[in-house]
Amino acid sequence: MQFSEFNLDPDLLRSIDELEFEQCTEVQKLTFENTFKKRDVIIQSKTGTGKTAAFLISIFQHFQTARESDEHFALIVVPTRELAIQIEKDAHAISQHMSYNIASFYGGVGYHKQEKALKDGVDLMIATPGRLIDFIKSKKICLDKVNYFVVDEADRMFDLGFSQDLNFLTSKLPKPENRRTIFLSATINSSVRRFADTFIPNPVEINLSSDTLMVEDVDHYVIHVSIHEKFNLLLGLLRLKNPSNAFIFTNTKQAAVNVAEKLRINGFNADYIIGDLPQAKRTQIISRIQNNDFQFLVATDVAARGIHVDNLDMVINYDLPEDPENYVHRVGRTARAGQTGVAYSFVCEKFVYGLEALETLLNIKIPIYWPEEEYFTDDSNMDYRSITRPERRRGRPGESSSRGRDSSRGSRNTKSSRNSQRPANTRDRKKDYSKKPVAAKASQKAARPVINKKSSTTKPATNKQTAIKKTIAPKRNQKLEKRLKIYQEKYGVNFKVTSPAKTENKSVISKITGTIGSLFKKKEEK
Secondary structure (H helix, E strand, O other): OEHHHOOOOHHHHHHHHHOOOOEOOHHHHHHHHHHOOOOOEEEEOOOOOOHHHHHHHHHHHHHHHOOOOOOOOEEEEOOOHHHHHHHHHHHHHHOOOOOOOEEEEOOOOOOHHHHHHHHHOOOEEEEOHHHHHHHHHOOOOOOOOOOEEEEOOHHHHHHOOOHHHHHHHHHOOOOHHHOEEEEEEOOOOHHHHHHHHHHOOOOEEEEOOOOOOOOOOEEEEEEEOOOOOHHHHHHHHHHHHOOOOEEEEOOOHHHHHHHHHHHHHOOOOEEEEOOOOOHHHHHHHHHHHHOOOOOEEEEOHHHOOOOOOOOOOEEEEOOOOOOHHHHHHHHOOOOOOOOOEEEEEEEOOOOOOHHHHHHHHHOOOOOEOOOOHHHOOOOOOOOOOOOOOOOOOOOOOOOOOOOOOOOOOOOOOOHHHHHHOOOHHHHOOOOOOOOOOOOOOHHHHOOOOOOOOEOOOOOOOOOOOOOOEEEEOOOOOHHHHHHHHHHHHHHOOOEEEOOOOOOOOHHHHHHHHHHHHHHHHHHHHO
16 A cells, blocks of 8 residues: 555655655554554554554654644653664654654763753654653653653563653653554563553554564574684674675673674674763764664664664674564564565574574574584684773763663673773782781780870869870770879879770780870970
């Protein structure tokens, strides 16, 4: 079905034609049939089927056909910053012949630009929960005028622990009858469904998931390989298959850095993106890969959703994902909008246990690819000593750290992380037990006297009598009391002994009385 068959606004249809959108996808067709009739919908469809365009066109059609007196305020909540940036870009493209203010709001960047956008007025807001809640609590934005509410990647919201944030946000929205609501995701889990049942009355469910969640037009393969040969296989696969571009996914930040740096050393044009990178740099890297400035992007799951690269040839799961649903979103980066692609998954002894759960979720048996010996490239002559640990963000990581926003949180500088940054020769040095520890002197263990030079005598001070009160906290015993009594009679000074202890210690006694004697000797010399 063509877009022109719907009664779309002329300016909106003009933008769609310039973007060369000709045929509606199935999810777009079913969405329009319900949203144009002011119905709430829950959409479950595979990645790359056009869900973003479906809700954006629905929003702008609503804006264009609404009465002039109606408010134009749509809110799209997303789990990651990358997805917010991508949706903002798509929204500008679809509304290029309409005059609406569109802005995205997310953490990891300053507030100034976003605050200015709020002052200028926003018609379409794309936001991550953390930054949006910050603005609400600071009373810089109010959601009681929202007439279109969209939650994209709803299952990811709950996976990242945003359930309380969603409850807070929905409590600030108008009543259901005064707004339209769309929930979307490639997978709709029980948490999303329970939440939707309490928040959306009588929604229309659009479920286009087939018996398998596998993205169509993608050839899937698993390769069983030892963990020590994974990088050698990666080098050979890239050289022999020679893709024009590819995404390479790892399960850890350190692995992403290592793989990207090793690829560079071996002559490949590669970069990496992880949660610890500053937001400005993450945005720059995404822009570069979309502009084909480099071929291979190594990423953790922070990049599995929200990054769209046209004509992506290949996806390589360097580490098999521990959460099988992440496989769907990783592989969904290729074969978008009718294109084709291929996905290779390296299955090593560390992550092999996730393969069964993955095939159960997908309801298929992924074929095994048996590489020839020539695929394992020898890199023993390469020097990898220059590879460093991942960069760490300073200050507040992304969203407010107290709420743990986004999947891009920075690691705390704990004792264990500090130790892990020490040189290997220091960290691995064995303790020398050949020497016996030297026993500490008793005088070091005992409490030192504390002398307070405030006057406590009742008699007036004379040249032989000093009106200074001495407060000390020694080990109390008979010998010490005797010596103090001598000083008291000789100099007419009152001593007050505090914090008595039963343990006798000659060194402490000698030190205390010696200190007091030297003080008054100096006094007499003056």
